[in-house]
Amino acid sequence: MRKSLTALCCALFILLNSSSFAQENSSAFNPKQLQLSYEITDGKYQNKPQTLAILTLTNTGQAPLPASGWSLYFHSFPALKPKTEGAPVSVEHVNGDLHYLAPTAAFKSLAPGASQRIELVSGGQVVNDSRTPHGFYLVWDHDKCKGHATAPINVKKPDQPWVDWVQAKDIYAQNKVITDIPEEKLTKVFPTPAVYHETGKPFTLSATVPIVTDAAFMREADLLAEHLGTVFGKKPVISMLGTGKAIRLQLKKGMGPEAYELQVNPQEVVIAASTPAGAFYGTQSLKTLIPAAALAKNQSSVSLPGVRVSDAPRFGHRAFMMDVSRNFQSKEQVLKVLDLMALYKLNVLHFHLNDDEGWRLEIPGLPELTEVGGRRGHSIDEKDHLQPSYGSGPEADKTSGSGHYTKTDFIEILKYATERHIKVIPEIETPGHARAAIKSMDARYARLVQEGKPEEAKRYLLRDLEDKSVYRSVQNWNDNVINVALPSTYTFLEKVVDEILAMYQEAGAPIRTIHMGGDEVPNGVWEKSPAVETFIASNPSIKGKYDLWDYFFGKVNDMLKARKLYLSGWEEIGLTRVQQNGKNVYVPNQDFKDKNFHVDVWNNLWGAEDLAYRMANAGYKVVLTNASNLYLDLTYQKAYEEPGLYWAGFLDVDKPFYFIPYDYMKNQKVDTDNKPINPAVVFKGKERLTAYGRTNIVGLQAPLWSEMIKTPERLEYMLLPKLLGLAERAWAPDPAWATEPDAAKANTAYNQAWSAFVNVLGKRELPRLSYYAGGFQYRIPTAGAVVENGKILANVQLPGFIIRYTTDGSEPTEKSKVYTGPISDKGEVKLKVFSPAGRSGRVVTVVNKAS
Incomplete structure (x- = not known):
């Protein structure tokens, strides 16, 4: 019914504009033949933090683009505006990151082969194309219901002297501290175990070696057998009894909940643990003992090094947050990520299932959540689907902007995770970042009103229909916050929570908490809502917006407690605003500090450097989610070719690795612009973690937000190898360099540990991941490369990877020369790094000038 109504609306619009339709239709212009290019001309326009660029429209078709009667939609953050008044176009903001430009009286019909240059100004500096406009599509005035994609925009890499992009010589300097360590001297289990010893007495493993397991570990034995089947082409036999050469999973009482022991000798492999989780982690360590090359093709046998390992994790909460709301990932990709997490002993998937741009989980009884909230495309009313975001295009269901998990899908994901001892924490973003839910329930309301069911229509409504509040979220939405004064809001949340719990029960999956979001609610919300005014009038204890905040999370907490769950959320769920020295500041909320709130604290920047420690010291259970060191969606380097965001800095694999959970201010090395800092100055006066606060640090989490992640390949690129730094820091014991008081000794110890880590990654784990799952x-x-004494010296971050180069201007291939020492050739030299499996990175060009 909803779709037929929208179609009727569009048909009526066309009918009412039939005269203009006839006029515009004579053009026969094909939007796909509108070519667009974008070129930055001044990164410090007017000597301010703003950028001047030229957008060029070129007509490559056979018919003219009319002087009027159309709008060109696009996505951009930050916003763009014409440089001058009287420009040929105006630019208007729709919502979120969606804008459109429309021709003004100064725009002339664009003839075939002609171009129109448009000067545009935007805020900030462009370091990569994450801040350039994209996702263009054209909408005719006579048919505003449909969008037509243009040709893809061509963004020219800017030649910007005002951006200090990373240079090959900078990378060379960073890599100089790395020493090449022979593979036989590397620790063969990853992440680094608590106790590790090699005996020099290997074990020969083949498909004929059975797995003999205690009954308690049958599931873990079966998963191990499945993996060995991929190595040998045949699964080993599993039994509960057996003598002779075998892999043995043994129950041993008195060990920790995730602890294990692993012994490999010429006669047998023994994994001992008190719990299935411990046994499982023992099998994962066994898998990392298998040489990476063994996964490239089926083996008849492999040699495992003789080892004695006694191991347990440092933190009980080792989390990866996967955002599938901004851009969707398939069920199959989620299962693949779970395999990766399991191999490296990460045990929490924080599943970010809804946000402003999408609702991704089927909720029985609320079909609009996925029918409307799970789809994006051009729309004049958002009755069928949400508007496009992040360049998802005009057509719904065509891109990663659309998609959801059915109930069956989600139950399969839960079962898969549970088998691998991964807890899935679902996130229901409230009350902000909730636009997909709000619009979905608006569509439900409209449907039921039309069906003559006004009371049922209001049952799950998430906004006050009479609310005139004006606000703008950080992501530029003006309608993305749930109204917390409505009883229907809590009816909706109870419905969603209960349906999710039913899925967990059907899957046999454990659930102890639900993450309720809580971040980035903008100023201005609820201020002109009649429902809020009525609510406050009948509740004298509620004085204003911030009391509403406490009321909301108090009520949500009670709802979860009634279901034997505790509340998780972003840091804001445990903060309140107070005045200090005449300024509004956020401090830990004393009302909630003893209520087992678990907070993911991401903000360690811009004056909030100590926020995680302040909250832990106040009594909140804290998951360290520091943006500067753990946000995997941040671009690796300050290089234009590198994808990703950079609002919180640049994040290579070293930043998760050098993160010190209990004293992260000690080892913060650079600011958000990658400039060196002096921690003693930057963190002066900041609150340090107390002994009590230390007991409240429950673990670490690395989020991967998906604004720029539209494919599985891009997800994996941003995820790896950075996730391995998190895995090491969350599992491995506290390293000596983290607690060494002497700065020089700490630096030396760190460089040694860093060398060992990147050698393990380059020679063992990344080659493994070329084939795993x-x-x-x-x-x-x-x-990295530098010219010294007339020669080019090069190095690489990951020992075991190969540098190849050319001197004839061509791009290096697998057949190009291998770098083995200084290059004497003069002129332009191109260098490229290759993995052992033959994939390559991007080219670095160095000019060796003739003497």
Whole structure:
């Protein structure tokens, strides 16, 4: 019914504009033949933090683009505006990151072969194309219901002297501290175990070696057998009894909940644990003992090094947050990510299932959540689907902007995770970042009103229909916050929570918490809502917006407690605003500090450097989610070719690795612009973690937000190898360099540990991931290079990877020369890093000038 109503609306619009339709239709212009290019001309326009660029429209078709009667929609953050008054176009903001430009009286019909240059100004500096406009499509005035994609925009790499992009010589300097360590001297289990010893007495493993397991570990034995089947082409036999050469999973009482022991000797492999989780982690360590090359093709046998390992994790909460709302990932990709997490002993998938741009989980009884909230495309009313975001295009269901998990899909994901001892924490973003839910329930309301069911229509409504509040979220939405004064809001949340719990029950999956979001609610919300005014009038204890905040999370907490769950959320759920020295500041909320709130604290920037420690010291259970070190969606380097965001800095694999959970201010090395800092100055006066606060640090989490992640390949590129730094820091014991008081000794110890880590990655783990679970498209680093004494010296971040080069101007291939020492050739030299499996990174060009 909803779709037929929208179609009727569009048909009526066309009928009412039939005269203009006839006029515009004579043009026969094909939007796909509108070519667009974007070129930055001044990164410090008017000597301010703003950018001047030229958008060029070129007509490559056979018919003219009319002087009027159309709008060109696009996505951009930040906003763009014409440089001058009287420009040939105006630019208008729709919502979120969606804008459109429309021709003004100064725009002339664009003849075939002609171009129109448009000067545009935007805020900030463009370091990569994440801040350039994209996702263009054209909408005719006579048919505003339909969008037509143009040719893809061509963004020219700017020649910007005002951006200090990373240079090959900078990378070379970073890599100089890395020493090449022979593979036989590397620790063969990853992440680094608590106790590790090699005996020099290997074990020969083949498909004929059975797995003998205690009954308690049958599931873990079966998963191990499945993996060995991929190595040998045949699964080993599993039994509960047996003598002779075998892999043995043994129950041993008195060990920790995730602890295990692993012994490999010439006669047998023994994994001992007190719990299935411990046994499982023992099998994962066994898998990392298998040489990476063994996964490239079926083996008849492999040699495992003789080892004695006694191991347990440092933190009980080792989390990866996967955002599938901004851009969707398939069920199959989620399962692949779970395989990756399991191999490296990460045990929490924080599943970000809804946001402003999408609702991704089927909720029985609320079909609009996925029918409307799970789809994006051009729309004049958002009755069928949400508007486009992040360049998702005009057609719904055509891109990663659309998609959802059915109930069956989600139950399969839960079962898969549970088998691998991964807890899935679903996130229901409230009350902000909730536009997909709000619009979905608006569509439900409209449908039921038309069906003559006004009371049922209001049952799950998430906004006050009479609300005139004006606000703008950080992501530029003006309608993305749930109204917390409505009883229907809590009816909706109870419905969603209960349906999710039913899925967990059907899957046999454990659930102890639901993440309720809570971040980035903008100023101005609820201020002109009649429902809020009525609510406050009948509740004298509620004085204003911030009391509403406490009321909301108090009520949500009670709802979860009634279902034997605790509340998780972003840091804001545990903060309140107070005045200090005449300024509004956020401090830990004393009302909630003893209520087992678990907070993911991401903000460690711009004056909030100590926020995580302040909250832990106040009594909140804190998951360290520091943006500067753990946000995987941040671009690896300050290089135009590198994808990703950079609002919180640049994040290579070293930043998660050098993160010190209990004293992260000690080892913060650079600011958000990658400039060196002096921690003693930057963190002066900041609150340090107390002994009590230390007991409230429950673990670490690395989020991967998906604004710029539209394919599985891009997800894997941003995820790896950075996730391995998180895995090491969350599992491995506290390293000596983290607690060494002498700065020089700490630096020396760190460089040694860093060398060992990148050698393990380059020679063992990334080669493994070229094949594991179907293979991952991890990022391959760029070569470091410098000219010294008339010769080019090069190095690489990951020992074991190969640098190849050319001197004839061509791009290096697998057949190009291998770099083995200084290059004497003069002129332009191109260098490229290759993985052992033959994939390559991006080219670095160095000019060796003739003497």
